[in-house]
Amino acid sequence: MSIQQYTTYYLEMLRVEQLRAKPIPEALNIAECRLPQHQFNRFLYELVGSDWEWGDLDDWTDSQWQALVAGDDHRTWVAYYQGAIAGYYELYRPDGHSTEIRYFGLAPGFIGLGFGGPLLSHAINSAWAWAGTKRVWVHTCTFDHPSALRNYQARGLKIYKEEVSRIE
Numbered sequence: 502m503s504i505q506q507y508t509t510y511y512l513e514m515l516r517v518e519q520l521r522a523k524p525i526p527e528a529l530n531i532a533e534c535r536l537p538q539h540q541f542n543r544f545l546y547e548l549v550g551s552d553w554e555w556g557d558l559d560d561w562t563d564s565q566w567q568a569l570v571a572g573d574d575h576r577t578w579v580a581y582y583q584g585a586i587a588g589y590y591e592l593y594r595p596d597g598h599s600t601e602i603r604y605f606g607l608a609p610g611f612i613g614l615g616f617g618g619p620l621l622s623h624a625i626n627s628a629w630a631w632a633g634t635k636r637v638w639v640h641t642c643t644f645d646h647p648s649a650l651r652n653y654q655a656r657g658l659k660i661y662k663e664e665v666s667r668i669e
Contacts, residue, residue, distance in 0.1 A: 505668045510650055512658035513638040517629040519657040523618035529587065531623050534577040539566035542577055545589045549606035569593075575603075578627060580620050587611040590624040592631065600628040602639040606646070617652050625656060 514520065525531065534541065543566050569575055574595045580588040588607035594600040602624050607616055628637040639658060641649045654660075 507643045507666055507668070509640055509642040509664045509666065510653075510660050511638065511640045511662040511664075512653050513636055513661050514625065514658050515636055517626075519659075520622065520625050520629070521655065521657045522622035522626065523656075525619040525623060526615065528582060529616060529619060530581045531578055531620065532581070533627075534579060537567075537570040537575075537577075539563065539570040542566060542570045542591070545577070545579065545586070546604060548586065548608050549589060550604070552609060576627070576631070578623065580607075580616065580623075582611065582614075582616070585611075587614075587616055588620050590620065590627075592624070592628050594631065594634065598633055598635040600631055600634045600637050602628065602637065605639065612646065617648065618655065621652055621656050625658075 540563075543561075570577070574593060574597075576592045578590055578592075579586060586608050588605075588611060590605040591603040592600050593603040602621075605621065605624055607620070625637055628634055637658075638661075639653060641653060
């Protein structure tokens with residue numbers, strides 16, 4: 502039996518002035534999905550997360566996806582490059598003031614092109630632009646892309662908690 506250990510990092514930003522934004526390349530179009538489509542969110546989650554062992558929503562039913570995506574506390578943006586999906590992010594704010602970047606990432610084939618920093622900057626700006634936001638936070642773990650934590654920190658997010666967990 503193999504036991505695997507991983508670390509989850511929780512990061513936050515308490516003021517928009519802490520953002521160290523990277524400009525969005527002209528060829529990268531980022532659009533909010535204003536009409537919720539839970540099937541599209543499921544597709545994006547699988548497209549971006551499959552290489553990084555995202556699995557927390559694998560067993561979700563259509564009803565669960567629909568409830569999440571249709572809620573007023575959930576928003577989704579997609580980044581397109583030459584018509585292809587380059588990445589996406591979801592914002593989630595169930596308490597009305599603490600906005601989580603719930604899912605964030607680039608699609609396979611778009612990693613290493615310099616889109617991660619600009620897309621994350623857009624996500625943080627969108628979180629702060631959501632009226633009522635007083636805190637932006639995100640979590641990542643050692644299963645995510647090796648540059649994920651550095652990108653979050655480079656944009657100005659600060660670690661406020663670390664958890665070490667084990668998988669048997």
